[in-house]
Amino acid sequence: MNFINLIDEYREEIVKSTQEIIKIKSVEEEPKENMPFGEGPYKALQYALELSKKLGFDAKNLEGYAGYAEFGQGEETIGVLAHLDVVPEGTGWTYPPYGGEIHDGKIYGRGTADDKGPTIATLYAMKALKESGVNLNRKIRLIFGTNEETGWGCMHYYFKHEKAPTMGFTPDADFPVIYGEKGIIVFNLEQKINSNDCDSIKIVDLKGGNAPNMVPDYAEAILEVENIDSFDEKYKEYIKEKKYPITINIENNQVKVMAEGISAHGSTPEKGENAISYLMDFLGYIFEGKCDICDFINIYNERIGFKHNGEGIGCGLEDDISGKLNFNPGLIKLEDGKIILTINVRYPIKTTSKEVYDGIRANIDGTKLELVEGTSDSKPLYVPKNSFLVETLMKVYKEQTGDISSEPVTIGGGTYARAMENAVAFGPMFPGQPDVVHQKDEYISIEHLMKITKIYAHALYELAK
Numbered sequence: 001m002n003f004i005n006l007i008d009e010y011r012e013e014i015v016k017s018t019q020e021i022i023k024i025k026s027v028e029e030e031p032k033e034n035m036p037f038g039e040g041p042y043k044a045l046q047y048a049l050e051l052s053k054k055l056g057f058d059a060k061n062l063e064g065y066a067g068y069a070e071f072g073q074g075e076e077t078i079g080v081l082a083h084l085d086v087v088p089e090g091t092g093w094t095y096p097p098y099g100g101e102i103h104d105g106k107i108y109g110r111g112t113a114d115d116k117g118p119t120i121a122t123l124y125a126m127k128a129l130k131e132s133g134v135n136l137n138r139k140i141r142l143i144f145g146t147n148e149e150t151g152w153g154c155m156h157y158y159f160k161h162e163k164a165p166t167m168g169f170t171p172d173a174d175f176p177v178i179y180g181e182k183g184i185i186v187f188n189l190e191q192k193i194n195s196n197d198c199d200s201i202k203i204v205d206l207k208g209g210n211a212p213n214m215v216p217d218y219a220e221a222i223l224e225v226e227n228i229d230s231f232d233e234k235y236k237e238y239i240k241e242k243k244y245p246i247t248i249n250i251e252n253n254q255v256k257v258m259a260e261g262i263s264a265h266g267s268t269p270e271k272g273e274n275a276i277s278y279l280m281d282f283l284g285y286i287f288e289g290k291c292d293i294c295d296f297i298n299i300y301n302e303r304i305g306f307k308h309n310g311e312g313i314g315c316g317l318e319d320d321i322s323g324k325l326n327f328n329p330g331l332i333k334l335e336d337g338k339i340i341l342t343i344n345v346r347y348p349i350k351t352t353s354k355e356v357y358d359g360i361r362a363n364i365d366g367t368k369l370e371l372v373e374g375t376s377d378s379k380p381l382y383v384p385k386n387s388f389l390v391e392t393l394m395k396v397y398k399e400q401t402g403d404i405s406s407e408p409v410t411i412g413g414g415t416y417a418r419a420m421e422n423a424v425a426f427g428p429m430f431p432g433q434p435d436v437v438h439q440k441d442e443y444i445s446i447e448h449l450m451k452i453t454k455i456y457a458h459a460l461y462e463l464a465k
Helices: 002-009 011-022 039-054 116-132 153-161 228-242 275-286 292-303 353-364 388-401 446-464
Strands: 058-062 066-071 077-083 106-108 139-145 167-170 178-181 183-192 201-208 218-225 246-251 254-260 326-335 338-347 370-372 409-411 423-425 443-445
Touching (some): 002 446, 011 039, 011 106, 039 066, 039 116, 039 139, 058 153, 066 116, 106 446, 116 139, 167 388, 246 275, 254 275, 353 370, 388 423, 388 446
Antiparallel strands (some): 058 066, 106 443, 178 423, 183 338, 183 370
16 A cells, blocks of 8 residues: 555645645635635635645535535545534634644644544545555545534535435544434423512523533523522522532622533533533522422423433433433523523434424423424434444554554534435544544644544545555
């Protein structure tokens, strides 16, 4: 496999190309003509297509929604689905988020790991195969998406206008191979609040969370309290008993209650600390009467709070492939006379969203809660472990890394793999590596970048030969 050795010769090019594409701020913006997701994602797509042509591939721009680079012959196609858009940079970076700077052998910047670095790695893996002159019986096509982080409009457009690859992978998750992904739904639990006061305490506002698929790291409630001294005493008793991260700020007869949590991905709620659950626990200590607010708080604390698998609210589903359902209360707000709690659920591969909804409705029957279904249902992905695709990728991974003990895995997250039949997620993160995706100081080490380029070259060869 002399194409593996060729990759070492591309080291400088691979690093430079990664740096250059990182410098493009490809966060979704307002659409412009021929730029459906804004100027940033379009510029990243342009860069990728121009680089593809420079490397000798056929390249096509699909009206600014997506694009692809390909080479080879044959009726069948191996597809690699990657994305060029990124989430916003956030704050607190040590190095410029769009600088592509190298420090201690690492390239820093938003998108280095997710998913621009792996995209560049795949391009140069294809170059190695092309220049080595190996005989392939299938075409190889690298598909560039431009709005993976915010809606998948790019993939919807692509598959509406282009034939789906025969099989493929996305370099946008973890090694060794992810052969299954749970189904994903987002929905609301809502309750009308006819009266927002109880026992001389009135709730003025309630809010928390940043997105349904994130464990909320902050939540707050604004209360009007008649007896501040009594409230303050009760607060001190609670903190002494529970030691939860709750603080209060008192101004006249208004109290701001603040709960701090620890964020995590909505697919792994157990890895975070839910600020909404902390807040509801405290409010349950304060509101002890019979009122609409009390009803909601009690139901939350009894059936949702600090439970991560839906077991308290009728959807504690589980299967032997993907394990337990993941249940994340991601957002809460008091709006137009009702409390709206937004839930992100990752349901097991062998179950359905209908089972989730039916279970919850049965559980809350007789309460004032109403379940409002979401508009989308991202169905589970499953490719058998003994399939040609999974077995081939596992073989390549073990040969390239020497890790012979790892087995294919399932996840609660969702990748481009579920956009087509017979696709899985394959890298780029190795087991045990720090998770830098969507975080400040996102980076990819140059050695990591070179290693995945070799893995992807080998994988594409085995799939296409």
